[in-house]
Amino acid sequence: MWRYIVQRLLWMIVIVSSVAVIIFTIMFFVPGDPAAIALGSTATQAEIDNWREMNGLNDSYFVQLGRYLSDTFLHLDLGVSYAYKVPVIQEFAKRIPRTLTLGLITILVDALIGIPLGVTAAMHQNRFLDRVLMVVAMIGVSLPDFWLALMLIILFSLKLGWLPAMGIGGVQYWIMPVISAAVAGIAMNARQTRSAVLETKRADFITTARAKGLREAIVIYKHLMPNALIPVINNLGTQFAVVIAGTVVIESVFSFPGVGLYLLSGISARDYPVIRGCVLILAVFASLAVLIVDLIYAFIDPRIKAQYANTAAKKGRVK
Numbered sequence: 001m002w003r004y005i006v007q008r009l010l011w012m013i014v015i016v017s018s019v020a021v022i023i024f025t026i027m028f029f030v031p032g033d034p035a036a037i038a039l040g041s042t043a044t045q046a047e048i049d050n051w052r053e054m055n056g057l058n059d060s061y062f063v064q065l066g067r068y069l070s071d072t073f074l075h076l077d078l079g080v081s082y083a084y085k086v087p088v089i090q091e092f093a094k095r096i097p098r099t100l101t102l103g104l105i106t107i108l109v110d111a112l113i114g115i116p117l118g119v120t121a122a123m124h125q126n127r128f129l130d131r132v133l134m135v136v137a138m139i140g141v142s143l144p145d146f147w148l149a150l151m152l153i154i155l156f157s158l159k160l161g162w163l164p165a166m167g168i169g170g171v172q173y174w175i176m177p178v179i180s181a182a183v184a185g186i187a188m189n190a191r192q193t194r195s196a197v198l199e200t201k202r203a204d205f206i207t208t209a210r211a212k213g214l215r216e217a218i219v220i221y222k223h224l225m226p227n228a229l230i231p232v233i234n235n236l237g238t239q240f241a242v243v244i245a246g247t248v249v250i251e252s253v254f255s256f257p258g259v260g261l262y263l264l265s266g267i268s269a270r271d272y273p274v275i276r277g278c279v280l281i282l283a284v285f286a287s288l289a290v291l292i293v294d295l296i297y298a299f300i301d302p303r304i305k306a307q308y309a310n311t312a313a314k315k316g317r318v319k
Contacts, residue, residue, distance in 0.1 A: 008294050012287045017073075019283040023276050024068050028061055034270040038082040055082075072280065079273030083265070088277040091262060096281065098168065099258035102250070103243045105178050110185035111236060115229070117186070118193025123220075125198060133190060140187030145246070149180035149253040166255035177254050181246070185239045193232050200228040230297065237293025241286035 035051045036043065043051075052058050056067065071077040078088040121133040156176060157165035163172050200206065201224065209219045247260030255261065259278055266274030 005295060008291050012291050015287050016280070016284055017069075020069060020072060020276075020280055021065070023279045024065055025061075027272050027275060028064065032270055034082060034272055037270045068276070078277035078280070081266070081274050082271045083269040083274070084271075088273050091274075092259065092277065092281060095257060095259050095262050096285075098256070099244065099247050099251070099260060100285070102174070102177060102181065102247065102256070102258065103240055105174065106181040106185065106243050107236060107240045109178060109182040110189050110239060113182075114186040114189025115193050115232060117190040118232075119197055119225070121190065121194045122197035122201070130194075134194070137187040137190045140183045141191070143183060145180050145184060146249045146253055148183060149176065149250060152176045152180060153253070168257050173256075177250050177256055180253070181243055181250050185243070188239065189232065189235065192235050193228070196228040196231050197224065200224050203227070234293055234297050237290050237296075240289040240293075244282055244285050244289065247282075 033048070033052075035048045035055075035057065039047055039051055056064060059067075071079065076089070078092070080087050081091065084091065117133055117137070121130045124130045152163075153165045153176065156163040163176055167173060205227075206219060206224055209223045210216075214223075247256075247258055248264055249260070250256065251258045251260035252264050259282060262274060263278035263282075265271070266278060
């Protein structure tokens with residue numbers, strides 16, 4: 001089991017390092033001069049040249065890449081924002097809790113609503129309730145989150161005046177962003193849970209449990225659900241990574257002051273430290289989410305534990 005954990009940690013390091021190199025390379029070769037954008041149209045050429053020299057933008061690609069990787073991974077320094085004149089890590093400290101909270105609440109809503117809907121649909125396979133739930137799930141998967149967010153603002157803010165359209169504050173400020181981000185996840189969880197439950201219902205151990213005369217509730221909640229939910233748990237981790245990485249859309253629509261909105265402002269201002277820092281931090285949290293789910297998956301799935309136990313035993317015999 002420890003070999004599996006170490007292997008996943010090493011892969012996470014490779015992924016995060018690759019993301020850092022890729023985003024730096026993209027920002028280095030993208031057209032445009034961040035110095036001219038940062039200083040404005042009134043800056044002279046001498047001021048622009050001096051600003052580029054002060055920020056090390058005149059160095060070669062490899063020199064800048066080496067300095068960026070060293071500052072990021074050895075000194076944990078993501079740089080200073082060109083536009084805000086504030087260290088990027090300091091701004092993250094204020095914004096990342098909001099983005100993570102939004103993501104966690106969204107995944108919790110996805111699971112608490114989507115999984116029961118999927119189980120209900122599977123228990124009523126090919127009946128009216130099953131067909132209605134699957135049609136609703138198909139619609140939920142197809143709705144773009146930004147369109148849904150705009151429709152919610154029009155209905156609940158402009159028309160009814162029940163909820164604030166933007167900003168951050170009490171519980172009422174979180175309702176529409178969570179709904180916008182959660183609808184697609186609820187639909188996907190319902191569809192995957194239905195498929196997993198239907199597949200597990202046909203397994204031999206379920207037939208054996210019923211043949212022993214066990215009550216249907218015991219068969220479902222003790223034997224069927226723990227096995228059927230294994231792929232669903234893996235899907236939740238992927239969804240969390242998608243939610244965290246996709247906060248740019250939701251946060252920009254609702255002017256929600258999280259990492260996504262910070263990234264969008266950095267892109268608009270060609271603020272290299274902000275863009276690189278946001279992408280890297282989002283990649284780290286997405287990788288952590290997938291890693292945690294993989295570890296949970298390995299813990300509850302005996303096949304993975306058996307696989308690594310057999311590998312270790314074989315190596316022991318070879319020695």
